[in-house]
Amino acid sequence: MATAKWPAIDKRTLIGKRIDRADGPVKAAGVARYSFDINRPGMLWAKLVVSPHARAELVSIDVSEAASMPGVKATWKDDSLLGKEVQYIGQIVAAVAAETEEIAQEAAGKVKAQYKPLAHQANDRDPTLSKDKPATRNTGNVDEAFAKADVKVEGEYGIPVITHCCLESHGQVAELRNDELHVWPSTQAVSSYADVSISDASGVPRNKIRVDCQYMGGGFGSKFNPGKWGVISSALAKQAGRPVKLMLDRDLELMIAGNRPSAFAKIKVGAMKDGTLTAMETEVWGTAGMGGGVPQQIPYVIDRIPNVRLTAKRIQTNRGPAAAWRAPNHPQSCFLTMSALADTAAALKMDELEFFLKAVQLSARAEVYSEELRIAADLIGYKQKAHLRGDPSGGSVKRGLGMSVHTWGGRGHPSECDVTINPDGSVEAKLGSQDLGTGNRTVIAIVVAETLGLPLEAVRIEIGRNAYPTSGGSGGSTTVGGVSTSSRFAATDALNALFAVVAPKMGVQPDALEANGGYIRQIDKPDNRISWRNACALLGVNSITKRGVNVPGESEKQGFISQGVGGVQMADVSVDIETGVATINEMVAVQDCGMIIDLKTAESQVYGSLIMGVAYALYEEAIYDLKTGRMLNADMEFYRLSGLKDVGKLKVHMMTSKAYDDRGIIGLGEPPVISPGAAIANAVANAVGVRVPHLPLTPDRVIAALQKGGII
Amino acid sequence: MNNEETEFRIEVPCRHLRNKEMYYQEHGQADDEFSSGLFWCGKTHESFGPDGQPSGKNECCRGRSCYIS
Amino acid sequence: MKSFEYAIPSSLEEASSLLAQSWGETEILAGGTDLVTSLKQQVTAPKRVVSLRNISSLKGITVQRQSVRIGAMTTLADLTANSAVKEHFPALVKAVQGIGSQQIISAGTVGGDLCQRPRCWYYRNGFGLFGKQGDTSLVLEGDNRYHAIFGNEGPAYFVSASSLGPALIALGATLKISGTKGKTREVAAREFFRTPKSESERETVLRPNEILFEITIPIRGLKNATYEVRHRQGLDWPYVTATVSFALKGGTASNASVVLGHVAPVPWPSAAASKALNGARIDASLAAKCGQAATEGAKPLSGNAYKLQLVKTAVKRAVLDAAAAA
Known part of the structure; x- marks a missing residue:
């Protein structure tokens, strides 16, 4: 019987080897279709109307002139913002969908939004601009340690706001068909993408929303939620009764689709002549736009310096919002x-x-x-x-x-995976995971193939759809631990189910068998073997499907992940x-x-x-x-x-x-x-x-x- | 504010409150040294809610005008 | 971008007749590497775009005994592939290579390079050619790290984006311009660029219905070189460039010309630096002296004083490179 435990290093045929990524050829050849490449019959293009003011009261939005333009098929405006403040340049207030990208762009220019500009604040360099109560941390006796230190070294340092600059911008294609909403987003979280906001916008419940993301051009932490663009394209698709593509243009991608907060700091270090670190005092400030906080893990890694004092000040700015950045x-x-x-x-x-x-x-x-x-x-x-x-x-x-x-x-995330062994010998693994360009597909294929003793090509990996078993979003470096474990469990269970069918024919108990090199064989008598193909033929007409579930805490205890x-x-x-x-x-x-x-x-x-x-x-x-x-x-x-x-x-x-x-x-x-x-x-x-x-x-x-x- | 309300603040965040960790951790809003500390509103898809005030685990709680349990 | 009429005439005369008499109504399309961006950014929204693509006489390079004639629609790639250009004008070749993008070098044209609009980020973000909000100069009050340190009395603070301009001026090139009814005129490269004083002017002496059609560079046996201070090695704008040319006899320079790029609203000939070269023996210390002279008269804005150091270095290195060339 096969056990899920990771095979010993000397027993591995694929795991740990240098293996080319499974989707390398289709990407290199330009055949892989990213969300941006999805074009549906009758599809419209959507363009956004955004605030030109860093802070202003939105007085009115008039889309009538845009709506009457030939080729314009749907318009959307955010009435919930009327009388309220827009808080940064690029904040979305309206959108249009039209027959061509050019018409949509021109129509977006005809949407009339009226604002009452208000004073804004965009500076993140001056800590006195922080209005919050500073966060503080204090361990040991910093003043005493500095008094005793051989050297005190003071410096001021800074790292600015940067953006994610995903080469594929944020957005999705949305299509309502037969009461179902089909979306092709560029996302890091296929299984959880169909959030309530998309349901609300399209009037389609989550059990009828089909998410499909086969290839995506980078997220780096900024592509978990559907975003306002996801909501708007769903609403426009419903209104027009036609598919709608809404992908951000490069300028908006950089302005509004997330960024990494800045951090500036005055740091004082106390040390002895021999290099022993005794004290560190830090005042750190920075901005994440209107929300978020300030990086505070200072001292970083070297965090057992005995005397530490930290003051952190968040500065709110009327700038595009931060998002998790790698x-x-x-x-x-x-x-x-x-x-x-x-x-x-x-x-x-x-x-x-x-x-x-x-x-x-x-x-x-x-x-x-x-x-x-x-x-x-x-x-x-x-x-x-x-x-x-x-x-x-x-x-x-x-x-x-x-x-x-x-x-x-x-640590690996929660993940579920179905592995199916078919009577013709073919194998597939399905999970609602996604490959951000990291090699996720390849990793799953390696684990399943290794488990079943098959070559990589014998295994088909199906990911990128929320119809598949739920798997975590790709964030926090959790994917490889999650999907490897769930697919290992599923493949092991499926293999054991096959052993149960094959064992009587081979005259052994199932636990005497192993899968190796395209055969199922008796562990202590390898000559007693049956080819994978013939073994699977014994299934008759029915496939085996088993589900593997990674529960992170359990898997960590058992040594699968850490x-x-x-x-x-x-x-x-x-x-x-x-x-x-x-x-x-x-x-x-x-x-x-x-x-x-x-x-x-x-x-x-x-x-x-x-x-x-x-x-x-x-x-x-x-x-x-x-x-x-x-x-x-x-x-x-x-x-x-x-x-x-x-x-x-x-x-x-x-x-x-x-x-x-x-x-x-x-x-x-x-x-x-x-x-x-x-x-x-x-x-x-x-x-x-x-x-x-x-x-x-x-x-x-x-x-x-x-x-x-x-x-x- | 009485103690009962304080307890609600911690335990029942607004259903529209989102953060990255929800997408891959067992218990969505865990906060540790690897969390981003960034929250957004699933209603506005901004870092602030329908009332224009910042989203956050301490902010999006019972008593706020846009709060939904 | 806004919809426009697209015209593709086959003669210069026809092209001129399709151009309006005032700026902004029509735009000329050469390689498109600048215009298409400008259209998308809506910093220009013409009613008609006139392509020069079908005017065959505008393409190609003619090498004569004493000069090289370059059609304005010659691509930058063809320019640098020409053996006479490579032999006589290394400063020009270096200036093209500095663009760093094979795509732009393949599609961009010599004429288009000279006529491209400034890259000032206030201009490109819709605050007009001078980057103003009301009466306030956003450039002066804001981030001017890439702006002018010379010729910046205002209202223009941008830098000329032309890669070839400084080199063509240093090499003594002449530009031919065609107007309506087949009339043509000639201007020296150094007279071609000008600093606009109002939004209704542009950065060259071209009138709205004129077309730059040919560039002639005399072959004078001058030592010449361009040095760019750039950060990225791929597609990037330089921080500062310097082109120098001079005659060298027995180690002594004469007939010198030093022209800076990306420091002023126009390519910036430095009289002081040229003077420092003329009659002097070229060595490392003279080159440094020349670099220092090139900074004379600079008036940095709040965020670009660092360019003085770059000017010194670029000029010094260009002088030494030119002298070292075979």
Whole structure:
């Protein structure tokens, strides 16, 4: 009888190997249809009407002129906002649907919304603008510790609001057909997407809403809910009696579809000459738009510094709303903490690696970080390249190394999966999960194929529909743990049901059997075997379907999944001190994530994180005009992302030894994107000899820091 | 505000209150070091409710004009 | 974008006759890399778009003994593929390469590059060419990190977006312009650009119904080079550029021209930097001196003083690159 327990490392045929992603070819060939690519017969295009004011009272909305335009088939306006305030530029007030995108755009321009502008607040740099009672935390005796410290190092640091900039924007196609609402959204949460707001807008109850998302172009935490655009397109589809496509244009995608909160901080660190950290005091502030909070995990990872004081002040701004951004709050807390710590090492004139090896002793995973720091140092050639702060060599290009450590949870989410074995030998797994481009399909296929002793191609994976068994949304790095466990359980149960049919024919008990290499065979007498195809033929006309259910707490107790990882990253940068241009020579990421299902897609997650991390370290910033409250760079011209030539050489090392593997599966989507900003900023400081306090590290900021430090 | 109301505030958030963690955790609104701290209103799809005030686990509770149990 | 009439004439004369007498009513379409964006952003909403695509005489490069003639509709890719251009005008080739996007280089045209509108984010966000809200200059009060440090007396604070402009000025190019009824006129590249004083003006001397149709660059055996300070290596705008050209005899420069890009509403010839080169022996210290001279007269706004350092460096490096070229 097959047991669900993960197979021993030496018994695995697929799990843990480097396997190409299942949907690579269809994506590379352009055959994969994303939500944006869905076109339905008779489909209309919708465009939004948004507030041009950062804050105003909405007096009236008149859609009559737009509605009378030839080609316009439906209009929508938000009457619930009348007499109330719009709170940011880009807030949706109305929409139109028309025969073509161009007509819709022109019609949207004819909707007349009247506003009474009100004073707005768009500044997130000034802590005195916070109106809340600050959140505080206090441990130990900070004042006494500073009085006794050999050095006190003070700095001010900042990391701005950035957006998710999903390459596929937010939105959906909606179609009412035979009393059912069919939606094709770009979403991270297929099973729970059909929220009550969509039902209300379309008049269709949730049991008749069909969600389908086969391929989607990135969410990064911003695509869980249907959004107002999802609600509006459903309403327009109902009104017009025709399918409607509503995907955000790039400017709105950047302005209103979510962003990562900013965080600025004054940090004071107390330390002894030998690098022992004794105290940390932080005042942190930032904005998440009108809601949200401020990242507060400071000190980050090195959180056992005995004396800590923190004051956090949220600043409300009339700007587009924040949304969870890959590892919410961690990249900010990490950047602020690691910058202050590297500055402390510099003040002590201490080698940074030696300093961090000591600092991580004040963390929950001292051994993991110590091991990872040593591996990262070897991979980047630390011994050969390292110098104290300030590259002593001549010339205008300075080189430096920097490092950072991070953590994340990543316990698998609740997930249900049906695995079916058919009489013809074919196999399918169904679950209401989604592949954000991470390799989820591939991972499920690997687990099911491994369990059934079949090649990957023998298994069909059906995901992306809410008609399938409920599976969690892809957030918090929970997907791989959730779907691997539920599909393992389902496949194991289905296999055992097949064993029960086959065993009598083979003259053995079911528990004497195993599936291996396309055969079902007797464990202690492998020659007594039957091919998979013939075994399945014994089912006659009936398939076997079994459901696997992952209950996270239970699965964690039984060792299928776990949580809590540590990662280390190091950056090797060059900075031209005459131009302020910082470039990446190399990034090294060392990461643990427990047991790995597909080493290749796991590594790809880390590569992707490094690329995303280089972008927010060097280029990315949502720039707001304070006077108007408008995001000035809501385009991909001045909202800069890194290109392939900008990212340098990337090295990824996954921790795969038995001790890590024994922990079971832990999610990986978020952790590796936490450290790049900190590691790169520390490398730049190490190169040029002064701290460039604010991300992104653009030439203007680098030059300002160099001039302030008297370097140029 | 009496104690009974205070208890309601904690235990019965508005049915339209949403946060990311609801989509993948067993108990939707858990709050830990890995949570985003970001809430939105499922009615307005904004970070604020129909009354224009911010959404949040301490804000979207009984007594607020737009609260629905 | 708003609906418009699309015209695709086959002669210059016909094209001119399709253009209106005032700005904004009609727009010329060359490669479209700027105009299509402008239409989508609705910073322009013409009644008619006149494409130059079918006017075959506007395409191609003619190499003569003493000059190179370039049709305005020649793509940037064809420009940089031309062996005479590569041999004589490395500054121009570098300026094109600096655009960083193969798509734009393939579709964009030489004439279109010279006539493209500013990228000022206030302008592109609908606050008009000068980025104003009422009487307030949003540029002066707001984020002007990418704006002008020279020629910024106002109301224009944007920087000329042209990649080729500085190089063509430094190389002494002449531009031919056709008007109505087959009339043509010639202007020096350095006279082509101008700083508009009102919203009803544009950034060149072109009249609304005129068409830039040819660019002539003299072959004068000048050393020349362009240096760009840019951050990303792919598609990106430079922070500052410098093109220099000079004759070099026995290590001594003459006939020098230094033109800066992305520092002013027009490509910005620096008389002080040119003067520093003329009659001087080119070495590292002279190059640095020239860079320093190029900053003379700059008046940074609240957020772009860093550009002074970039000007110094770009000019210095362009001088050394030019001198080092074969």
